[in-house]
Amino acid sequence: MITVERLTRRYGDFLAVDDVSFTCQPGRVTGFLGPNGAGKTTTMRVVVGLTPATSGRATIGGHAYRDIPNPGRHVGVLLDASAQHAGRTGREVLTLGARTMGLPDRRVDEMLDLVSLTPVESRRRVRHYSLGMRQRLGIAHALIGDPSVLILDEPANGLDPAGIRWMRGLLQGFAEQGGTVLLSSHLLHEVEIIADDMILIGHGRIVAHGDKESLLASAGSAACLVSSSDNEWLAEALTRAGLAVTPQWGALRVAAEPVEVGRVALAAAVALTELRPADGGFEDLFLELTSDTQRDPAATGVAS
Structure with missing residues (x-):
């Protein structure tokens, strides 16, 4: 130790x-x-x-x-x-x-x-x-x-x-x-x-x-991307379960851990085709918590 x-x-x-x-x-x-x-x-x-x-x-x-x-x-x-x-x-x-x-x-x-x-x-x-x-x-x-x-x-x-x-x-x-x-x-x-x-x-x-997991949860940053055979039905099931759902690039972005989304999908009998943590979750948390110590500001575009 x-x-x-x-x-x-x-x-x-x-x-x-x-x-x-x-x-x-x-x-x-x-x-x-x-x-x-x-x-x-x-x-x-x-x-x-x-x-x-x-x-x-x-x-x-x-x-x-x-x-x-x-x-x-x-x-x-x-x-x-x-x-x-x-x-x-x-x-x-x-x-x-x-x-x-x-x-x-x-x-x-x-x-x-x-x-x-x-x-x-x-x-x-x-x-x-x-x-x-x-x-x-x-x-x-x-x-x-x-x-x-x-x-x-x-x-x-x-x-x-x-x-x-x-x-x-x-x-x-x-x-x-x-x-x-x-x-x-x-x-x-x-x-x-x-x-x-x-x-x-x-x-x-x-x-x-x-x-x-605890760091993401404490910051409210836990999120995942999910796709299924019926995204509309899955979105309804997730919403009924009290989870925030946002359509994103043909998939659904859900403010929850993948395991929680998987449980809802199983209960709703929806076949999943993709389920993974959303890109940038921990990176965004890291940058947020250390924002006042970063040398470089967040990029917003390339100067012309």
Whole structure:
């Protein structure tokens, strides 16, 4: 478990993290989301002891990171995939990590295989790695100690679609085995898919915290698109059930979760041809909650 209690980090007059508190539970992936400069990376650096807190504290399993013996065996960390010795090979990077943690060299081959770095690639200097390859190497290094906690900052940067899907499965499997994952990312859609809980931060302060469903429900943003063999009859059934229905592009937009719409359709004996969350639901919620921290205003068109 990761516990952050009233954490503040100040740089002179600049307040990077302002009285932040949250927990990350075992068996769950927690997404840490916010605009650039919101305080995500600073918070994560404090959690792993790279940046001292001005006040408050952060613990992992009840201990400050600096007090955990051989911390790599308990906490896997990837904060910057490019912060690796460019002159070493990928295999050398992992071998040094394994030996520092007192692990057998066979663990290196296991991790290279896990992240799909080939023997030829593992003997290549890191300076010749693509960003995606560096991410894979960084994830391998984070996992080499078989930790119970993972703290990852933008781990999908540079990965292609297949690599992102691979990472998604890897982290979900880690959590299913009881691991704790704190994941920061700008890929909102990916976090929406993988995260069990979400923390939204802006200007160094937590603006929302909870699972996706509860966040959407609390903001009144839950919505889905549905089509059926008889949209007119379905719309009547949904309206009778007290749900707001709006025709949209040959389908119906309903202010409810898909499971609720499915129940109404089943009771009305209507065959559905499409049922999915409405595009932009969580993205709209994220932008709304962090609107005063966004660098760019909402686009309204292209200037001529």
